[in-house]
Amino acid sequence: MNIKEVARRAGVSIATVSRVINNTTPVSENVRKRVEEIINETGYRPNSLAKELQNHKTNTIGVIISVAVLDVTSLGTTINAITDVLKAKGYSIMLANSRFDSKEELDYFKIFQEKRVDGILYFAVNFTEEHYWFLKKYPIPIVMIGQENELLDFPCVLHDNYYAAKLATEYLIQMGHKKIGYIGIPEYDAAAGKERRKGFEVAMRLNNIEINPHYLAEGNFSIESGYASMKHILVQSVVKPTAVFAATDFMALGAMHYLTEKGYTVPEDMSIIGFDDVDVAPYLNPPLTTIHSDNHAVGRQAATLLLQILEEGGPGIKKFVANYELIERKSVKNLIIDNCTK
Amino acid sequence: MNIKEVARRAGVSIATVSRVINNTTPVSENVRKRVEEIINETGYRPNSLAKELQNHKTNTIGVIISVAVLDVTSLGTTINAITDVLKAKGYSIMLANSRFDSKEELDYFKIFQEKRVDGILYFAVNFTEEHYWFLKKYPIPIVMIGQENELLDFPCVLHDNYYAAKLATEYLIQMGHKKIGYIGIPEYDAAAGKERRKGFEVAMRLNNIEINPHYLAEGNFSIESGYASMKHILVQSVVKPTAVFAATDFMALGAMHYLTEKGYTVPEDMSIIGFDDVDVAPYLNPPLTTIHSDNHAVGRQAATLLLQILEEGGPGIKKFVANYELIERKSVKNLIIDNCTK
């Protein structure tokens, strides 16, 4: 069943059927009714492929993400916000998950180009030189999420990982901590890895606190890796740190679990601060003090910028940095007050 | 830039270019080389729309899910498994999230039909009569996930919610509990709502234990609703239950949180069992006893069945039920041993 067949049955031309479907030009009432009848009877639905081929517009947005096993709920929130905005404007989304595999990621860009998506929302994690050369001449509008790239001037939507991590560290310092550990993410992740670590290091330096290499460990987002990192730190250090900053809440959770397992209590024996403000953070034992970032705003903004490029010829702004705030719960001990009251 | 232009520049016909691209018929070595050169120089990429229009095959699978705000991580696992299987066979996926909105869901089915996806993976939640009439005459292969429908004979991939919930309840009973509460999901959700509740009720009846209506509450998947439900139960009942079965881990978490907040300890004062085996379940305080179901297998099977329909003319099996098991952790107290040792 195609438009031609509908036209034949209704005794009109295909142009007329098209007009009925798309409401482009006025069509006489009885013709419209007859055509609509046929469409209902036959269950005909127009072929988007032909339409999109003709119109050079697919109303489809490609979304490229990079997640491993653990499903980061913040990503879910962001994608929800994205689909909300896009759906309202009639766009569909194609989702591609390149599991941190650079080559695969580039393949998805190629597929999206062949599929002629109108635009791409790109959750960048590991941006390589190859990415640069490839994307430099890529013909489809891209909005980057989670990272920026000065060379390519894609509009970008970011969390302020650096300042937020600095804030978290400073908070620990304000609370009187000096022996502070850090559980990080590898550097290939520019945002959660590099930026957060930098925030930690700068805060320490600015406060003239030396970073003890024995207090450092590296995980991979997972709870287990937080557990292992905490263990690593405790085993390795003679004098224990009084606080540990974990670059993700899940790793913070793993760290806390190791501690309670070994008989330490949080925050009495060790303070923990996380990053992400995961759904369960308020419900942990103790409730986790962490950095909350506005994921919903990130998704909404990214989708909006892309839409502006597509429909208004350009993004309203080149860069959007999401708000963050420190959520004070119960996993950090205030050493100063303690000392005063003693 | 299109195939015609490439052909012109290479001095060959478009048929030859097509042959070079798709490796369908032998092409002389020097022609192949020249064409490939032009393609590389120009950055030409074939237009999938035209190809798909011609071939009646889009290599795209539509996935319809229904999630609210909280991102159920089990869904993420399932989708990961799906994309793994589909990607290996060269399929892309289009993701649509109908937020429990029936009408919206049907709209997505229409869009997917117009986009001519090859098949659909349908996470069914609230299957209405309207769905039935609509899907009855839907021309694209569908595999249902999470629910089955006897009338429409779509292949389906399921968790055995009923038996698993029965098992969880029986476990509580075996542990000596008789005053058992239940925090459920509304009935419109056939799987997490209806089936699990049925499992609970049947287990109770089979063991001649009366269900105390004061021990019953209903949530909506969220942690908060678990918290509120637990409160509801405690406030409402004079004699407290000794154990509560929460139909989802998140609600179990909320319930535990309310209990610890009020000074009860789990499992000493109240046992809690969950359902889902969420990532964080082993790391809660206490680690949550719950039902684990093999989400990865569900995703893998669903994708495989769909692929079989598309490429082998029919699904290998009509119905796949995933394994489940009870994971015993620390949130349920054994009343019997306790009584014996006393």
Place this chain on the structure above:
DNA sequence: ATTGTTAATGTAAAGCTTTTCATAGACAAA
């Protein structure tokens, strides 16, 4: 020299729409 075979390549139709431009008919005005 003729015919047949094979390999490489080209031509054109088909897949389904949208849209421009042309046409036809109705009606009013001259």
Place this chain on the structure above:
DNA sequence: TTTGTCTATGAAAAGCTTTACATTAACAAT
């Protein structure tokens, strides 16, 4: 009657590819 205006409709091109079929050339066999 002729001309003009307006509305509703149709014909056909264009969008880009694949592929069945046709053609050509080279070469071998008769």
